[in-house]
Amino acid sequence: MRPEDFDFVAKLLKDRSGLVISRDKAYLLESRLTPVARKRGMKGLDDLLGSLKTSGEDLLREVTEAMTTNESFFFRDIKPFDQFKALVLPRLLTNRAAKKTIRIWSAASSSGQEAYSLAMILKEEGAKLAGWKIEIVGTDISTEMLEKAKAGLYSQFEVQRGLPIQLLVKYFKKNNEMWQIDSSIRGMVQFREYNLLHDLKTLGQFDVVFCRNVLIYFDQPTKTRVLDNVAKIMPDDGLLYLGGAETVLGISDKFKPVPEQRGIYAVVRPGAPAPAR
Amino acid sequence: MKSCLIVDDSKVIRMVAKKILQELTFSTAEAEDGQQALDYCKGSMPDAVLLDWNMPVMNGIEFLRELRRLPGGEKPVVVFCTTENDIEHIQEAIMAGANEYIMKPFDSEILQAKFSQVGLL
Numbered sequence: 001m002r003p004e005d006f007d008f009v010a011k012l013l014k015d016r017s018g019l020v021i022s023r024d025k026a027y028l029l030e031s032r033l034t035p036v037a038r039k040r041g042m043k044g045l046d047d048l049l050g051s052l053k054t055s056g057e058d059l060l061r062e063v064t065e066a067m068t069t070n071e072s073f074f075f076r077d078i079k080p081f082d083q084f085k086a087l088v089l090p091r092l093l094t095n096r097a098a099k100k101t102i103r104i105w106s107a108a109s110s111s112g113q114e115a116y117s118l119a120m121i122l123k124e125e126g127a128k129l130a131g132w133k134i135e136i137v138g139t140d141i142s143t144e145m146l147e148k149a150k151a152g153l154y155s156q157f158e159v160q161r162g163l164p165i166q167l168l169v170k171y172f173k174k175n176n177e178m179w180q181i182d183s184s185i186r187g188m189v190q191f192r193e194y195n196l197l198h199d200l201k202t203l204g205q206f207d208v209v210f211c212r213n214v215l216i217y218f219d220q221p222t223k224t225r226v227l228d229n230v231a232k233i234m235p236d237d238g239l240l241y242l243g244g245a246e247t248v249l250g251i252s253d254k255f256k257p258v259p260e261q262r263g264i265y266a267v268v269r270p271g272a273p274a275p276a277r
Numbered sequence: 278m279k280s281c282l283i284v285d286d287s288k289v290i291r292m293v294a295k296k297i298l299q300e301l302t303f304s305t306a307e308a309e310d311g312q313q314a315l316d317y318c319k320g321s322m323p324d325a326v327l328l329d330w331n332m333p334v335m336n337g338i339e340f341l342r343e344l345r346r347l348p349g350g351e352k353p354v355v356v357f358c359t360t361e362n363d364i365e366h367i368q369e370a371i372m373a374g375a376n377e378y379i380m381k382p383f384d385s386e387i388l389q390a391k392f393s394q395v396g397l398l
Contacts, residue, residue, distance in 0.1 A: 078393070156362060156380050160387045164394055165378040169367050 001026060005049035009063070012052065016064045017141055018197050018218045018226070032066045065142040070213070072110040074163035075117045080212070080241055080263055085121055087261060088239055092207055093128060095237055100132045105206040107196060107230075108214040109138030112149025112189070113158075116181055118210070119188040120167055137203065139194035149191045152181035197222070200229050207235060212263075213243035220251065227252035231267055240265040279397060280304045284314040284337065285329040285358070290381075294327055294358070297385040301398060311335030315343050322349050325397050327388075328375075330359035330366070338373055345374040354395050358383060 006026060013019045021028065030045055037048035040059070052059065075081050092102050106115040115138035122134055140146050159168055159179045172179045194203065196214065209230055215223045230240065231254035240255055241263055242248070248255040248265050255265035281303040283294045295305045306323065308314035312335040314326070326344070330337040337357065344350045354376045359366070362380040370378055377391045392398045 073390075157387070160380060160383070161390050162394075165367060165375075166371065169364060169371065174362075174364055 001029070001046060001049065005046070005052075008052060009049055012060065013064060013067055014219075016060070017068045017195070018222045019064075019068050020217060020219045020222075021067070028067070032069075033063060036062055036066050061143075065144055068217070069142055069145060070108075070110055072113045073158070073161040074113045074167075076114065076162055076212070077244060078162070080210075081117055081121060083261055083264060084118065084208075085125075088208060088264070089121075089125065091237075091239075096132075096207070101134075102132065102208075103135045103137070103204065103206045104208045105203065105210065106136065106138040106189075107209060107211040109140050109149060109191065110142075110145050111154075111158075112138055112145075112152065112191065113154075113162075114138070114210055114212070115149070115189045115191070116152065116185055117162075119185045120171055122188065123171070123185060134188065136189045137206070138189055138191045139196075139203070140191070141193065141195050143193060146191045146193055149189075150186075152186045153178045154181070155179075196226050196229075200233050203233060205233050205235060206238065208239050208241070209234060210241045212241055213246070215246050215251075216243065223251050228254050231255060234267050236267055236269050238267045240267070278302060278304050279324040280306065281325040281327055282306050282308060282314060282317060282323040282353075283327050284308045284311065284332070284340065285327075286310055286332040287329075290329070290358075294388070297388050298327070300385070301389060301392065311337060311340030311343075314340050315347075318344055318347060318350065318353070322352050324353060325392070326353050326355045328355055328357050328359075330357060330361050330370075338369060341370070341373045341375060354397055356391055356395065358388075 006023065009029065010021045013021055033048055034045050037044055042048050096102055104118055109115050115136050119136055122129060138149055153175065155178060159172065171182045171185050173182065211230065215226065218226065227248060242265060244263060254268055256268050258264040258266050281298050283291050283305055285291050286309050291307050298305050306317060308317055310332040315335065328337045328341065337359065341355055355374065356377040356379060357370045357375050358379040358381060360381045367378050376395045379387060379391055389398065
């Protein structure tokens with residue numbers, strides 16, 4: 001790989017998705033982009049990289065998608081979902097009792113498992129939420145992942161990572177060798193194409209934001225920018241979820257950790273009264 | 278150390294499961310069919326049972342029904358591990374008292390995920 005080709009593709013990825021690829025991660029280009037090159041009838045990575053400068057939007061998009069697609073499982077890490085059930089949801093039921101509206105955002109939703117895990121939790125709590133308007137929005141920059149998420153079709157391997165068997169039986173149907181999530185759950189989630197680096201305001205306001213294992217791919221200024229923008233579309237009592245290896249400390253003063261609730265961060269508004277916990 | 282009884286008529290599967298479970302710090306015992314497994318459980322109840330469905334002599338679902346009738350037989354966490362991958366089989370297993378269900382082929386990641394879901398890890 002020529003250094004100027006690496007620099008070009010690294011900048012392209014950074015500009016379009018925020019993804020930071022260092023030279024020691026150059027092997028990722030090889031493993032993820034070689035299939036893209038082959039699909040286009042090119043010999044390999046070098047051909048592909050060489051053609052990027054003169055190529056059209058389609059290829060640039062495909063390259064970005066191939067590099068930023070990450071795996072996702074149902075109820076990933078379990079704990080955040082237990083916290084959601086035990087702490088976040090009861091709090092929302094109290095704080096939103098008048099409005100009876102809850103909006104949740106699964107940022108960088110990939111193939112949709114996080115958004116659907118939340119939908120299943122809410123469905124299971126059905127009686128408490130009668131008369132409430134609940135919106136779950138999943139966003140991603142990859143149209144391929146969004147299509148997969150919308151279809152709600154998962155392989156046998158995917159439905160066995162994190163999904164309790166009772167929920168598989170209850171909310172999935174077998175469709176040849178794939179498992180499809182029930183339309184009643186699919187109907188609870190909207191998937192939209194959205195880039196976290198863009199202005200988020202058109203998404204509307206969210207009471208809870210799941211942005212887990214996303215920031216790890218960004219450099220520090222990008223992390224700060226994304227967190228600051230996310231805070232702008234959350235109410236004063238909004239809660240943010242980050243991944244296990246992520247934090248707001250030293251990155252953004254718009255959020256602070258919720259004591260004893262690992263991975264959950266509360267919005268900080270200068271001058272606003274401390275929200276009830 | 279928690280104990281797991283591996284019930285499968287395939288020696289290869291028992292070996293693979295044993296290796297994964299030992300890495301997860303389980304002590305393991307093995308049975309080749311449901312009857313052997315039942316005899317083992319009458320002697321001492323394991324914390325967990327990893328259970329194949331189709332086996333000679335006594336199959337997995339028959340074993341599970343018998344196990345749940347034994348004194349102390351409600352205690353072991355039973356995880357099916359079978360090529361049967363249709364909703365009907367899964368429902369039948371849950372009705373008979375299975376706690377989780379793995380569809381073969383499986384790997385250590387799936388086994389680990391399922392075992393932690395039912396509180397074994």
